[in-house]
Amino acid sequence: MSMKKNKIAILGAGHIAEKMALTLQGMEVVQRYAVAARELERAERFAAAWGFERAYGSYEELVKDPEVELVYIATPHSHHYEQARMCLMHNKAVLCEKAFTANARQAADLLRLAHDRGVFITEAIWTRYMPFSATLRELVFSGIIGQPSMLTASLGYPMAQKERIARPELCGGALLDIGVYPINFARMLFGTAIEEVQSSCVKNSLGVDMQDSLTFRYADGKMAVMQVTAFCANDRQGVISGDKGYIIVDNINNPQQASVFDANHRLVEVVTCPPQITGYEYEVQASFDAMAAGLLESPFMPHGETLEIMRLLDSLRMEWGVTYPADNE
Structure with missing residues (x-):
């Protein structure tokens, strides 16, 4: 059948x-x-x-x-x-x-x-639908890095010349195109009880943002610090830090592995994403x-x-x- x-x-x-x-x-x-x-x-x-x-x-x-x-x-x-x-x-x-x-x-x-x-x-x-996103969340709160309280996330691609990025009539800018990834990464891992958002940006000649920095301060004292850029490539990494160590996620746009380090910077564990089509x-x-x-x-x-x-x-x-x-x- x-x-x-x-x-x-x-x-x-x-x-x-x-x-x-x-x-x-x-x-x-x-x-x-x-x-x-x-x-x-x-x-x-x-x-x-x-x-x-x-x-x-x-x-x-x-x-x-x-x-x-x-x-x-x-x-x-x-x-x-x-x-x-x-x-x-x-x-x-x-x-x-x-x-x-x-x-x-x-x-x-x-x-x-x-x-x-x-x-x-x-x-x-x-990234919201990937099974590995749930795995990451479990890892962050498993106690392996103790109490998590700081997250950083970066994403950048040299694409400032692309029409869909450069032009306001196409809703261009780094924020809507790639800024959504670190924002979703932070909200998936640290939740939505954000008390304060601080930010700044650099704009192109047409008035859309090309480079942004954002900071979320959470009600429980956690912080998420994010940067996105349409000017350059960057490491695309996400780092979640706790009092007993930290986790480095290789690419917040499509995470393939998370490396866990202890407070002395020794590699403790590597968790890899299951094979995927794309x-x-x-x-x-x-x-x-x-x-x-x-x-x-x-x-x-x-x-x-x-x-x-x-x-x-x-x-x-x-x-x-x-x-x-x-x-x-």
Whole structure:
């Protein structure tokens, strides 16, 4: 007996869509069903390259296809709201790439609409769905480093020239593109009881943030200090420190291993991530699992958490004077 495969569609045919397509090739429980781009030819090339059954030259055609069960949105942040809204209006479940929307107002609107229509939607912040994230949390609070009280996290890529990063009308900037990773890393490990946020940024000539530093002070005295940059590559590491030692996570954007050191800097243990296709498979599986259970959100990234993070991003941008066209709508 053959298992029923879940039909997934990709909206957008760029670099991130290709990474998802590669992931889906390795997943037995899903059917690579459809892809849409703004030009039919581009969608057809993508479909042929990655083994999708259908190619559409408009996003509207894709969401009108009754066979599509889940739509993965892989376009710039500036487009997420309109596209996710269109999916929801056609009762299509949505896995929307981070940052979820341009601002919290858009996010609240989408979540309300999804709730009213009874349609599943979740934010594709892949680290939230990785089993290794739960492993890390267990490790941090296992007592192996004693009482954890300080976390640092860095992420940087030399990409300041990319249009989607540089331009305000595409909701550019380091914060929405990569700042979300250290923020999610800190919240996953140290929780959400943040009492104070301090920050600063460096902007480009178009007025979007290219380099940011953030500090969270928690109610219980913990601190998380984060830095992101679109100017340069950096070590991408996360370090969680306690009174008996510290844990170094090799890459907060896709952790493969965590090295535990004692207070004398001796390596105590190395915990490695189980093999993965790309790491994107977990958010896809979690979406179909939640849908099968009749849920409208994923327990790995609840709607309330998506909204709270969007509000945080808004308040940081407001403090820095980074605005997008969508902020004035």
